[in-house]
Amino acid sequence: MRTTHALVQLAAALMKHPNDRHWGYRLSRESGVRSGAMYPRLSTMLNEGWLTDGWETTEEAGGRPPRRYYRLTEDGLRELGAVLARAEQDDRFRNLNLGFT
Amino acid sequence: MVELLEAVGPTSLVSFLLVLLVFGFAPGFVLRIVVLLYPKGDDRRRELVAELYVIPRLIRPVWVAEQIETALFEGLKMRIGRVRHRFHVIAGNYREAVGRCEEWTGLCFVTAVTEEAAELFALNGELVQQLMSVDEFSENFSSVDEFLAGVAMGDEAVLHVLLGDTLRNRQHELSQVLATSLRLMAGKIELYDGNSHIAAIKSALKGARRLKKVRYLVPVVGILAFWGTGGKRRNEYVSRLYLDANRQSR
Numbered sequence: 448m449r450t451t452h453a454l455v456q457l458a459a460a461l462m463k464h465p466n467d468r469h470w471g472y473r474l475s476r477e478s479g480v481r482s483g484a485m486y487p488r489l490s491t492m493l494n495e496g497w498l499t500d501g502w503e504t505t506e507e508a509g510g511r512p513p514r515r516y517y518r519l520t521e522d523g524l525r526e527l528g529a530v531l532a533r534a535e536q537d538d539r540f541r542n543l544n545l546g547f548t
Numbered sequence: 549m550v551e552l553l554e555a556v557g558p559t560s561l562v563s564f565l566l567v568l569l570v571f572g573f574a575p576g577f578v579l580r581i582v583v584l585l586y587p588k589g590d591d592r593r594r595e596l597v598a599e600l601y602v603i604p605r606l607i608r609p610v611w612v613a614e615q616i617e618t619a620l621f622e623g624l625k626m627r628i629g630r631v632r633h634r635f636h637v638i639a640g641n642y643r644e645a646v647g648r649c650e651e652w653t654g655l656c657f658v659t660a661v662t663e664e665a666a667e668l669f670a671l672n673g674e675l676v677q678q679l680m681s682v683d684e685f686s687e688n689f690s691s692v693d694e695f696l697a698g699v700a701m702g703d704e705a706v707l708h709v710l711l712g713d714t715l716r717n718r719q720h721e722l723s724q725v726l727a728t729s730l731r732l733m734a735g736k737i738e739l740y741d742g743n744s745h746i747a748a749i750k751s752a753l754k755g756a757r758r759l760k761k762v763r764y765l766v767p768v769v770g771i772l773a774f775w776g777t778g779g780k781r782r783n784e785y786v787s788r789l790y791l792d793a794n795r796q797s798r
Contacts, residue, residue: 470599470602471595471596471599472599472602472603472611473602481614482611482614482615482618483614483615483617483618483621486592486618486622487618487621487622490592490622500591502594508598511598511601511602512594512597512598512601513598514595514598514599514602515591515594515595515598
């Protein structure tokens with residue numbers, strides 16, 4: 448997968464809470480990636496095995512339709528960690544506030 | 549009180565209804581239409597609709613507008629990809645099938661009239677390698693006669709002829725052709741009606757597997773389409789078939 452701004456921002460948002468479930472809209476807000484760019488990347492990550500997905504239960508949903516969530520896999524942690532490490536060295540991503548020291 | 553009612557008079561009512569429409573009804577309605585761009589059964593359809601209800605009402609219209617872009621570039625791309633894949637499966641397997649059938653029997657043609665039929669072949673695995681699209685058929689033959697004349701010269705060919713809807717109105721013509729061809733053919737012809745074509749393909753597949761099991765003849769499952777198109781390429785192709793058949797019979 449090409450290292451783009453959207454991927455780096457998504458990686459940063461996912462890695463902030465690596466063990467949590469991530470939801471589409473919230474992830475879009477946290478990463479600052481618009482949904483038009485985010486969803487195709489989430490699909491690619493799913494295909495690559497970096498993420499797994501699931502649906503919240505009806506009890507959790509509480510009356511509204513159940514949402515789909517994404518969770519990082521071991522591979523995902525490793526790969527996205529590598530993406531962030533590369534981004535840290537790359538001048539293109541200096542302007543992104545990714546929490547690098 | 550009267551002044552208050554006058555203040556929220558007709559103008560405010562229109563504004564109120566407009567707000568209801570833009571922030572209440574329209575986002576969900578439009579989004580449900582937009583997600584139809586994704587292929588049937590795709591999880592993204594459910595996902596986007598579910599996400600809508602956790603988004604603050606004020607930004608829902610803008611978010612839905614964003615999804616139009618997502619659906620156009622992701623959903624439509626998936627749909628086009630699936631159609632192209634299906635086309636390639638049919639075209640690619642046809643080439644392979646012709647090679648295999650020529651090797652075994654001298655001549656062999658398999659055609660598919662409907663998309664469902666093609667899919668059914670694909671689902672059944674083995675015979676996906678023996679498909680010919682309607683377009684390819686009509687490019688290569690101008691009539692059923694031409695088609696059968698070629699097949700008839702192949703030794704021991706078993707031909708399952710499936711009448712598609714396009715042939716239903718030409719059964720008289722077809723039966724004449726078949727009558728002539730039957731005399732020429734060493735094998736047999738099974739004729740199915742277009743109305744029950746899916747059941748017929750299933751039955752043909754079952755028969756084909758049975759034949760394969762006893763190592764009898766190469767099963768040829770044919771669905772004839774008669775579009776009456778002409779062309780140089782067709783004539784060349786038919787000539788080549790006759791040449792091949794003659795070479796075999798010698």
